Amino acid sequence: MAVxxxxxxxxxxxxxxxxxxxxxxxxxxxxxxxxxxxDKDLWARLIELGLPGVAVAEAFGGLGGGEIEIxxxxxxxxxxxAPTPFFSSAVLAASLLQHAADQDAQRAYxxxxxxxxxxxxxxxxxxxxxxxxxxxxxxxxxAGGDWTLDGVASFVTYGCEADILFVLARTPDGIGAFVVTTxxxxxxxxxxxxxxxxxxxxxxxxxxxxxxxxxxxxDTIERALDxxxxxxxxxxxxxxxxxxxxxxxxxxxxxQFGRAIGSFQAIKHMAADLMIEVESAASAARHAAxxxxxxxxxxxxxxxxxxxxxxxxxxxxxxxxxxxxxGIAFTTAHPAHLYLRRARFDAAFLGAPNLYRERFISALENxx
Amino acid sequence: MSNEELRQDVRAWLAExxxxxxxxxxxxxxxxxxxxxxxxxxxxxxxxxxxxxxxADEQARIVESEFKAAGAPGGNAxxxxxxxxxxxxxxxxxxxxxxxxxxxxxxIQFCLLYSxxxxxxxxxxxxxxxxxxxxxxxxxxxxVWTSGARTADYGLLIARTNWDAPKHKGLxxxxxxxxxxxxxxxxxHQITGESHxxxxxxxxxxxxADHLIGKEGEGWRVLQTALAYERVLMGEGAAERRxxxxxxxxxxxxxxxxxxxxxxxxxxxxxxxxxxxxxxxNELNALRAKTEMAADKSSASPIMSLSKLAMSRVLHNNAxxxxxxxxxxxxxxxxxxxxxxxxxYRALYAYINxxxxxxxxxxxxxxxxxxxGLPREAEPDRDIPFRxxxxxxxxxxx
Numbered sequence: 219m220a221v222x223x224x225x226x227x228x229x230x231x232x233x234x235x236x237x238x239x240x241x242x243x244x245x246x247x248x249x250x251x252x253x254x255x256x257d258k259d260l261w262a263r264l265i266e267l268g269l270p271g272v273a274v275a276e277a278f279g280g281l282g283g284g285e286i287e288i289x290x291x292x293x294x295x296x297x298x299x300a301p302t303p304f305f306s307s308a309v310l311a312a313s314l315l316q317h318a319a320d321q322d323a324q325r326a327y328x329x330x331x332x333x334x335x336x337x338x339x340x341x342x343x344x345x346x347x348x349x350x351x352x353x354x355x356x357x358x359x360x361a362g363g364d365w366t367l368d369g370v371a372s373f374v375t376y377g378c379e380a381d382i383l384f385v386l387a388r389t390p391d392g393i394g395a396f397v398v399t400t401x402x403x404x405x406x407x408x409x410x411x412x413x414x415x416x417x418x419x420x421x422x423x424x425x426x427x428x429x430x431x432x433x434x435x436x437d438t439i440e441r442a443l444d445x446x447x448x449x450x451x452x453x454x455x456x457x458x459x460x461x462x463x464x465x466x467x468x469x470x471x472x473x474q475f476g477r478a479i480g481s482f483q484a485i486k487h488m489a490a491d492l493m494i495e496v497e498s499a500a501s502a503a504r505h506a507a508x509x510x511x512x513x514x515x516x517x518x519x520x521x522x523x524x525x526x527x528x529x530x531x532x533x534x535x536x537x538x539x540x541x542x543x544x545g546i547a548f549t550t551a552h553p554a555h556l557y558l559r560r561a562r563f564d565a566a567f568l569g570a571p572n573l574y575r576e577r578f579i580s581a582l583e584n585x586x
Numbered sequence: 587m588s589n590e591e592l593r594q595d596v597r598a599w600l601a602e603x604x605x606x607x608x609x610x611x612x613x614x615x616x617x618x619x620x621x622x623x624x625x626x627x628x629x630x631x632x633x634x635x636x637x638x639x640x641x642a643d644e645q646a647r648i649v650e651s652e653f654k655a656a657g658a659p660g661g662n663a664x665x666x667x668x669x670x671x672x673x674x675x676x677x678x679x680x681x682x683x684x685x686x687x688x689x690x691x692x693x694i695q696f697c698l699l700y701s702x703x704x705x706x707x708x709x710x711x712x713x714x715x716x717x718x719x720x721x722x723x724x725x726x727x728x729x730v731w732t733s734g735a736r737t738a739d740y741g742l743l744i745a746r747t748n749w750d751a752p753k754h755k756g757l758x759x760x761x762x763x764x765x766x767x768x769x770x771x772x773x774x775h776q777i778t779g780e781s782h783x784x785x786x787x788x789x790x791x792x793x794x795a796d797h798l799i800g801k802e803g804e805g806w807r808v809l810q811t812a813l814a815y816e817r818v819l820m821g822e823g824a825a826e827r828r829x830x831x832x833x834x835x836x837x838x839x840x841x842x843x844x845x846x847x848x849x850x851x852x853x854x855x856x857x858x859x860x861x862x863x864x865x866x867x868n869e870l871n872a873l874r875a876k877t878e879m880a881a882d883k884s885s886a887s888p889i890m891s892l893s894k895l896a897m898s899r900v901l902h903n904n905a906x907x908x909x910x911x912x913x914x915x916x917x918x919x920x921x922x923x924x925x926x927x928x929x930x931y932r933a934l935y936a937y938i939n940x941x942x943x944x945x946x947x948x949x950x951x952x953x954x955x956x957x958x959g960l961p962r963e964a965e966p967d968r969d970i971p972f973r974x975x976x977x978x979x980x981x982x983x984x
Contacts, residue, residue: 466958469960470959478960480958480961483950483963486950486951487947487951487954489954489960490950490951490953491950493892493957494892497874498870498871505873523866526859575860576852579840579855
């Protein structure tokens with residue numbers, strides 16, 4: 219059964235209500251200062267909404283959505299800077315499982331991911347953090363029916379928290395995907411992130427036992443990552459819009475020289491330029507989600523465009539937001555720096571904007 | 587009449603009357619449009635006394651689409667003819683009777699006498715004056731950026747009739763006859779090498795009093811209505827088509843870079859990706875605005891207000907990247923250097939979008955104030971008698 223426009227509306231509205239109620243700035247600050255470092259209570263509420271299964275097939279207990287629903291959820295979660303493993307588990311891991319046609323693994327993990335019973339994640343890159351195939355620094359050797367993994371994966375989102383860990387690794391027949399069901403046995407070191415609302419880990423594999431995901435070849439992994447790229451683009455579009463709205467509200471009320479500072483063209487014109495960025499980011503992310511969910515012919519170009527356009531837009535908006543606020547936003551008491559931190563994190567996660575610009579022009583060349 | 591009956595009527599009339607080809611050299615457009623007008627298909631929205639059928643927009647669009655499908659001109663003059671609509675809405679009855687039909691058929695031509703050397707972005711500060719003298723107004727002043735001035739029979743003129751009122755309230759709107767001794771037209775030489783626009787010097791030109799459109803002192807309101815018609819058309823992409831800004835001949839940056847052996851240069855590749863992205867993002871915004879307007883049945887979208895400003899970035903950046911690609915050749919010009927001529931033309935032409943129709947700076951004010959709700963720009967002369975404003979007295983150096 220396909221997700222209808224009414225379903226989407228319901229998902230967006232219930233998520234908005236929950237986040238307005240439970241993910242205010244104070245909640246975010248409390249969560250990142252907690253021992254866990256993320257918001258377990260909010261995650262429990264998201265599970266009640268069924269959100270971890272938003273893009274999991276109904277056969278596995280999910281809502282049966284796809285990229286469009288992921289994107290709209292990420293806009294909301296991004297706007298609120300929600301510190302939860304939604305992206306790691308419900309997008310990255312779920313998408314990898316759904317696109318790799320390994321039915322045993324799907325049956326084993328998708329229902330638990332959809333129900334929120336477990337948190338899953340995917341380790342994608344090594345210490346260079348380029349998020350492309352060249353940086354995969356884990357190698358897999360066959361050992362009987364299973365495999366053993368050696369090497370290092372870094373920049374692993376929710377790597378220390380994950381109950382199961384998927385990892386890309388080199389095999390004699392190219393890149394493959396593997397699952398480690400007891401990641402607690404691995405050497406997992408938290409990485410301090412510039413963005414306190416995110417969790418990152420470096421994971422060392424030392425003859426770790428793993429099972430290979432059947433059907434997870436280079437193409438299916440890329441396809442799964444496209445869903446993650448769109449999710450990230452949606453998050454950036456949503457977060458950019460929120461910090462922009464906060465800034466516009468501020469410049470209407472902050473008075474200097476007897477005028478609201480938003481009446482000065484120096485500020486007003488920055489706001490107009492940023493509005494182009496905010497709307498363009500939303501258009502790019504939503505369009506890419508729509509095209510990819512239909513596997514449309516220009517999906518490659520659309521995804522790559524969204525990846526760099528949303529990263530650049532959010533970076534610019536978050537940067538200028540602090541400038542437009544002035545001194546108050548240079549203090550940690552103001553939330554603007556949290557958006558800039560998220561912008562800087564997101565612009566590097568899954569690969570730098572330049573990587574996606576290159577892939578965008580390559581896609582256009584190949585279409586020509 | 588039902589939509590279907592109307593459609594059949596239009597089709598039957600076209601089947602019987604339209605045998606020509608509008609692209610044929612020598613096609614007599616005016617004669618054809620007169621025939622369409624006599625059959626009341628030229629301005630179907632208009633009232634019967636002015637040759638229309640008083641159709642609602644939905645039905646008028648049916649007429650329009652049938653004409654379009656048949657390849658026959660007509661059916662939409664009531665929507666696209668800005669001067670005719672302005673006259674119909676605000677003009678005096680005798681003038682309507684005299685001019686409307688010829689305006690609709692295009693036999694009577696118009697130009698715009700709006701901007702002045704000292705009233706560009708601030709159009710309400712025009713200083714061209716119209717003084718009542720018996721049954722006429724005597725007009726003196728200077729207008730600029732007038733295209734089609736030489737072929738026009740009339741100019742849509744905004745002029746000041748009251749210098750004691752604040753700037754917006756002392757203006758009146760006229761149809762100014764162009765073929766008279768008091769009108770001196772001189773072409774402007776644009777930086778692109780073209781001459782689309784003229785300066786119009788007005789020296790004791792005579793405008794009959796019944797050519798006043800709207801009441802004296804209400805010219806600003808008439809002008810806003812005329813501009814609103816124009817914006818509707820621009821929203822449908824007419825401005826881009828007319829000015830050749832968009833779609834006409836997109837620079838193919840990838841092909842250009844390939845031809846110049848630069849397609850493997852990683853810096854150039856990044857620049858091209860961004861240049862194409864700017865254009866693509868503007869298209870995606872327009873697409874989303876359309877979808878959202880259809881979904882909530884609204885006629886405007888805040889996103890639409892961004893497209894002109896965003897297009898400036900597209901055009902200027904496009905020319906900049908072309909310049910990077912062709913390198914030293916950008917110093918050259920002329921028919922022997924077509925890539926250079928094209929690149930340099932685009933670099934200069936891009937200002938059509940970023941200055942024409944409201945500069946980027948004015949667009950940013952509009953977005954900031956009307957869309958984002960930021961406080962208005964201070965306008966010290968808004969509420970004082972115009973004759974006391976700096977626009978008249980001149981700015982004094984400190």
